[in-house]
Amino acid sequence: MARRASITDRLGKTGKQIFFALFLLYIAGILIIQQVNQYHLSQQIKDMNSDLQVARKHNVDLRSRVNEMNSDAFIEKVAREELGMTRKGELLFAPLSESPSK
Secondary structure (H helix, E strand, O other): OOOOOOHHHHHHHHHHHHHHHHHHHHHHHHHHHHHHHHHHHHHHHHHHHHHHHHHHHHHHHHHHHHHHHOOHHHHHHHHHHOOOOOOOOOOOOOOOOOOOOO
């Protein structure tokens, strides 16, 4: 019975070297692609951290504004200036509007 030749026997020395070189190129390609992906992901993380810092500062500003708007002084100011309200016993003086003379 004749023995069948294995793949390594059929390739020969030059074929083995080419196969090994292609295998190394394949591995190198995978490593390069992984490095590029890792770089892009690290850039995304930096961008997201920057956006997070901006959002946190905006959140602090909004909380400060809400606290200011909930104060009695702010509510009174809005009531007086925008709604024309007065305290009990106060009189509201409003300037007369200028009418065009004929």
